[in-house]
Amino acid sequence: MSFGRARSKRVRLWSERAIRWTLFGASFFSVFVTFAILVVLARESFLFFGFDEVSVWEFFATAQWNPLLGGEQHFGIWPLICGTMLVTVIAACFALPIGLTAAVFLSEYARPRTRAILKPALEVLAGIPTVVYGFFALTTITPFLHSIAPRFGNYNAMSAGLAIGIMILPIVCSLSEDALRSVPRSLRDGAYALGGTKFDVSVKVVIPAALSGIVASFLLAMSRAIGETMIVALAAGGIAQMTAEPWAEVQTMTAYMVQIFLGDAPANGVEYASSYAVAAVLFVITLCFTLLGRYILKRFREEYE
Amino acid sequence: MTQVSLTEIVGRGTPRKNASRVLSNRVFLWFCLAGISLAVLVLCGLMLSIFLEGWSTLSWSFLDSFASRKPAESGIKGPLWGSIWVCALCALTALPLGIGTATYLEEFAPKNRVTAFINLNIMNLAGVPSIVYGIIGLTAFARMFGGFGSASDPAVLLGYSYYNEYESVEGDVIRAPVTEIQRNGVVESTGFQATLAHWGVWIAHPAPALALTNGAPIEVLSTDDDGTEHWQRAIAQLEGASATERTSDANARLVTVTPTAASQSTTQSREGRWWSVSLPFGSSVLAGGLTLMLVILPVVIISSQEALRAVPSSLRQGALALGSTRWQMVREMTLPAAIPGIMTGAILAMSRAIGEAAPLLVLGGFLLVFAVPENLMSDFTVLPLQIYNWAGRPQASFHALAAAAIIVQLVVLLIFNGLAVFIRQKLQKDLQ
DSSP states (O other): OOSOOOOOHHHHHHHHHHHHHHHHHHHHHHHHHHHHHHHHHHHHHHHHHTTTTTTTTHHHHHOOOSSSSOOOOOOOOOOHHHHHHHHHHHHHHHHHHHHHHHHIIIIOOOOOHHHHHHHHHHHHHSSHHHHHHHHIIIIIIIHHHHHHHOOOOOOOOHHHHHHHHHHHHHHHHHHHHHHHHHHHHHHHHHHTTTTTTTHIIIIIIIHTTTHHHHHHHHHHHHHHHHHHHHHHHHHTOSSOOOOOOSOOOOOOHHHHHHHHHTTTOOSSSSSHHHHHHHHHHHHHHHHHHHHHHHHHHSSSOOOOO | OOOOOOHHHHTTTTOOOHHHHHHHHHHHHHHHHHHHHHHHHHHHHHHHHHHHHHHTTOHHHTTOOOOSSGGGOOHHHHHHHHHHHHHHHEEEEEEEEHHHHHHHHIIISSSHHHHHHHHHHHHHHTTSOOOHHHHHIIIIIIIIGGBBBSSSSSSSEEEEEEEEEOTTTTSOEEEEOOOEEEETTTSSSHHHHHHHHHHTTEOOOOOOOOOOTTTHHHHHHHEESSEEEEEEEEEEETTTTOOOOOOOOOOOOOEOEEEHHHHOOOOOEEEEEEEEEEEESSSSSSHHHHHHHHHHHHHHHHHHHHHHHTTTTHHHHHHHHOOEEEEEHHIIHHHHHHHHHHHHHHHHHHHHHHHHHHHHHHHHHOOOOSSSSOTTTOOOOOHHHHHHHHHSSSHHHHHHHHHHHHHHHHEEEHHHHHHHHHHHHOOOOOOO
C-alpha cells in the first residue's frame, strides 16, 4: 500500500487539519439548516401575529378558517388541523394494518424467492412521486368511490386518504419488516419448541418483541402522511371545515399553503403571512411525531442476547 | 431492559385446542396471500390504466415540444429540461455536502455531545415535510430575506454585461458595452463599485445612456442564413465624421449612425453567461436546485453513513497501523470500500428529488415554460409540476397528457432504480 509521495510532516499535518475542518463545516451545515428553518418560521409567524386581523388567541382557540374572503377574515387553525387529521386517520386505518400484515408475511412466512421479488417491488413503490398517487386518486379512486356511494363528490377526504395510505404502505411495510427481522432467531426457535404455529410465534412472540420498531414505523409513516402535499392538493378539495365525514371536501394545512403560493395572494398581505404560521404548526406537529418515534425506539426497545 | 420469559409470552392466551390454532395459522396465511395479491392487482390495474390513458399521446413530438394551451400540440420539452437542470444542480450541491457530512460524522468526529446533537438534528431534518423546505427555499434563496431587493430588480449581479442599445441608419439594432457606474450624474471610473463592475459584478446600476463616439467598438444584431440572430462585432461610424481608422479589428463591419441616434440610447439591456448569478436568486433553476438540495440532504447523509458503517473496522485499523493519517485512511480505504453503498443511496435520493413537486410549487408557483433553461437564472418548471397542472384540469384530454408525462417520469424512475440495484449487486465487494 502506498500513500503517494512522502511529504514533510508539517504540510501533511496542516492539510489534515484543513480537511477535517472542511468536513466539519459540511456537517455543521445541517445544523445551520435547522436554525434557518426555526428562524424563518418564527420570524414570519411573528409578523403574521403582528397584523390587526389576527391574534394568537384567535389562531389557536377558534375554529373558523376563512382567509380569502374580502369582507370578514377568520384565522382559526383548527379546521385545517381537523382536515389534516381526517385524511391522516383514513390513511393510517388503511395502511397500518395492511402494512404490518404484509411485513409479518414477508419476514415470517415468505420464501426467500418471494421476498426477493416483493422487496424490490416495495422499493419501487416507495419511489413513485406523490403527484402520481394524486393523479390515481383523482382519476381512479374518486370515480370508484362515487360509483359505490354517490355522496362522494369530485373532491373528498376518503379518496385523498386512501391514496396517501397507498403511498405510506411501503414505508410501514419495509420499516416494520426490518424491526421484525431484527428479532433474534433463538426467540422463534424457543416458541416453536413449545409447540407454537407460525401464527402463534409471529403474533405472540415476534410482534411483541419488535413492538417499539413497529410503533416507530407507524409514527414515521403518520408524519409523512401529515406532511403530504400533492395528493391532498389534487384530490381533497379546498374547503376548510370541521368535519369527520370521509365524503366531505376538506382542506389540509399543506393544501392551504399550495393554494396561497399558487394563487395571487399579495406578498405582503395577511393571507400570505398566514401560510408561514400554518407551516410553523405543521413543522411542530411533524417534529413531535419524529421525536416521539425516536424516543419510543430508544426507550422501549427490547434487547436480547 | 425488560426481561421477558418465553413461556410467559406464549402462555398469555387461553389454552386452545391444536386444531383451532392450526386453523388460525392457515387463515392468517390465506389472508396475507389474498391481501398481497389484491395489492399487486390494484397496483397493476392503476399502472395499466395510466398506460392505456397515456400511451397514445406518447410520441417523439410530445417529448420535443413545449407546453401549449391546446392539448394536441402540448409537450414536455420545457419541464424535461427543467428537471434535468434542477436535478443536476441538486446533485452537484447535495452529494458533496452529504457525503462530506457522513464522512466527518463516521470517520473524524469525536464521540461527544456536539456529534450526538448533529446526528439527532439530521434525523429530525429527514422528518421535515418537503413543503416546509419549499418555504425555506422561497425565503432564503428566492427572496434572500428581502435583503437584496426583489427578483425583478436584483441588487447584485455577478457575471453580467450591460449594454446601451442604439439604432443605425439602416435600422439595425446595435449595442455598446457599458463599463462605468454613474452616481448622482457623475461617472465614476474609480472606486470600489466601479472596480467590481470592471469584473462583471454590478452592485449599483450602470450609467443609463452614453453617447457613441466615432470609432467605438460596438456589436450589431445580424441574422444568419438559417434565421438565427446573433451579435456581430463592428465599429461605429458617425454620419458626417471622418472615416474611422481601423486600428484594432481590421475585418469588423462599419455601421453608420446618425449623431442624434448616437447621442441617445433606446434601451439598456443586460446579458448573462450560463454561470451568471443575481442576488436574490428569484424562482430560478439555481434556487430550485438548492431547495431540492435541502430536501434530499438528510437522505444522502443517512444512507452514506450507513454505507460507511458497513465497512469493517479491520480495514481502518490496517491503514492506521501502516502509519497513514485519518484522511489517508478515509481516501484510500474507507471511501473506496463504501462507494457502492454511497452511490446506491445517492441514486435513490436523486430519484426522490426528481419526483418532488411541493417545494418547487411553493418556490415559484406553476409556470408554462416555453424555453429550455439557458443559465442559472432561467425560469423553469419540472415534470411533476407539469403533471400536477395537467391532472388538476377538468378536461380529459389534459388527463391523457398527464398520464403520458407520468409514463415518462416512471420510466426515468425505473432506470434510476435499476441502476441502484445494478450497482448494489455488481460493485458490492465482500469485505468481511
